[in-house]
Amino acid sequence: MHFHGMYQIPFLEALKDEPPAPIISGYIGECLAGYDVRFMCEMQQPGERHYYTLPSGYVHWNIDDIKCLFRFPIDDALEQIADVIADEKKNSVSGPWFQKLRFLTMWVRQNHFTYFQSMLSDYWRGVATPYVNRAYASFSLSLPRAVLDDRVLLIEMMRRYYPRVMNIAGTYAPDPAILTGRYLLKRRAAKMMPPAWVSRLLPEFAATNNIKTDITSLRACVKKATLPIQERAARLAEWIDMQQIEKTYAEATAGNIDAVRRLQSVQVLAYRLGD
Secondary structure, three states: OOOOOHHHHHHHHHOOOOOOOOEEOOOOOOHHHOOOHHHHHHHOOOOOOOOOOOOHHHOOOOHHHHHHHEOOOOHHHHHHHHHHHHHHHHHOOOOOHHHHHHHHHHHHOHHHHHHHHHHHHHHHOOEEOHHHOHHHHHHHHHOOHHHOHHHHHHHHHHHHHOOOHHHOOOOOOOOOOOOOHHHHHHHHHHHHOOHHHHHHHOHHHOOOOHHHHHHHHHHHHHHHHHOOOOOOHHHHHOOEOHHHHHHHHHHHHOOOHHHHHHHHHHHHHHHHHOO
16 A cells, blocks of 8 residues: 555545544654665665665666766765765664664655645645654654564554555555455456456556556656756756766656656756756
8 A cells, every 4th residue: 555645645535435534644654654664674784885775666876877977076975975874874863773774764755755745635634743743753663673564563554444445456556455355356357358448347457557657648748748857958968968868768768667767856956956
């Protein structure tokens, strides 16, 4: 169940007939639920030097590519980043190794994301924000890995208290967390139907996932889909090799989702250069 981003909206819509009450933001997609524990422990090893805080699936440009992208040496900047990450892991908090790593996620990824979660929920129903409650945060951060890996506690809570929501398939998981007989029959029927029939009769099994949507959108608009890269190409050219960007466009429109992500990171730089 991947409840964040704009595709969180179906979750909010599912609550429209429930009794009025604010949404508690804390155990929905945030690192207090433990989504980061396994992959952070697999990636970050004590004593190893890292230039990223998250695993490769979150990384837009690898080290060799980003060195080629910039028009000037960035080795010193990369080493400064590695120093900051090492210091954060060593000095951020006392406790087991997996707890130290969780603060890396809170520091670099969740810092602004929790605000977005609350803002979106508040637009629908009003929101409570227990992640600013010290007792709640201390309890969540003190939990052992056994209930945090793969969001075990989160899923069990949702199964127990929100079974109707858990019947909804996620954008990353191929199936809902709770598999009902009705769902399994519909899934079997969808596999036996021609694709054109599935889109008409069982559209939930025909929906493209978010990766395909990103590629389709880019193909439809190409460079217009990545504003303001083209509008600020002259400024960008002072920093990066624009021939690399053209190559990345070609890879992205050919269906490479990693290339799409690389373009999105360049968009961020383009926006900052316009400040």
